[in-house]
Amino acid sequence: MHALIETLECNATLHDPQHLGERLDALDRLELLQLTVTAIEPALRRRIVDVQERFGALNADLHARMRDAIRCGQRPPLLAQCLDDARLNDGGGDGYDWRDELIGGVLQLQPPAPSDTLQPANMVAYQPTPSRHIFSLLAQAQLTAKDVLVDLGSGLGHVPLLAAVCTDAGSIGIEREPAYVACAQAAADALQLSHAHFHCMDARATDFACGTLFYLYTPFAGAVLQSVLDALRREAQRRVLRIAAHGPCVSALAAQPWLETDLPARADRIMLFRPRH
Numbered sequence: 001m002h003a004l005i006e007t008l009e010c011n012a013t014l015h016d017p018q019h020l021g022e023r024l025d026a027l028d029r030l031e032l033l034q035l036t037v038t039a040i041e042p043a044l045r046r047r048i049v050d051v052q053e054r055f056g057a058l059n060a061d062l063h064a065r066m067r068d069a070i071r072c073g074q075r076p077p078l079l080a081q082c083l084d085d086a087r088l089n090d091g092g093g094d095g096y097d098w099r100d101e102l103i104g105g106v107l108q109l110q111p112p113a114p115s116d117t118l119q120p121a122n123m124v125a126y127q128p129t130p131s132r133h134i135f136s137l138l139a140q141a142q143l144t145a146k147d148v149l150v151d152l153g154s155g156l157g158h159v160p161l162l163a164a165v166c167t168d169a170g171s172i173g174i175e176r177e178p179a180y181v182a183c184a185q186a187a188a189d190a191l192q193l194s195h196a197h198f199h200c201m202d203a204r205a206t207d208f209a210c211g212t213l214f215y216l217y218t219p220f221a222g223a224v225l226q227s228v229l230d231a232l233r234r235e236a237q238r239r240v241l242r243i244a245a246h247g248p249c250v251s252a253l254a255a256q257p258w259l260e261t262d263l264p265a266r267a268d269r270i271m272l273f274r275p276r277h
Helices: 002-011 020-036 042-071 077-088 098-107 131-141 158-166 178-190 222-236 249-254
Strands: 148-152 170-175 196-200 213-216 242-245 271-275
Touching (some): 020 098, 077 098, 077 131, 077 158, 098 131, 098 158, 131 158, 131 242, 158 178, 158 196, 170 178, 213 222, 242 249, 249 271
Parallel strands (some): 148 213, 170 196, 213 242
Antiparallel strands (some): 242 271
């Protein structure tokens, strides 16, 4: 067991603050070790706790330095690397990974307590977009200062916040839950992201004239989704726009006769749609 801990320390490159993924994997394995091994000698248990505390301190320091950089208008190298990696990999698949831990530490969102209120008809329970898909979205979209990304059903704001950090585009989150909107806006204010804004409203009431790229991670279904798509279709008749989607709503967008995409529709990756000419 001592050898296992030494291997984890070595693989996680303890003294290199950039190797977050390896450290998070090591922390997961140490936690599993504590849960599954009933008899751990005191000296070994202390060593495990020491490693956990040192790794945790390194991660916290990395997050703090990245937050400071963002407040100064800089793009932290590790986020730039995530974006570069996304250009080489489409981010397909389900589930979350170390990048979600990274973004959680940087954004420091404070989620509100779960609501007992039943979801209205055609509304879908909140689930954040996995971070690797957000990076894939930003890599594919290649947003510029002339763009405004509008996240329809933005939840806690991961997509607009990362867009504001990693690109020069403006970003807007549309969310019907007031507590989520307050959480997202507080994170934007703490990071001094002046071009990220959040509005508490029904997506159908959105000013669709304000965006160039609209994002949907299946925030609603049925008649609500169709109503939003109809509004986007009318807006697309007046000017150029794009729609990005992930999850089950991809099939609904692929079925729209006025939209097209370059790749076969897949729900497990970011899909970019544009109006047909």
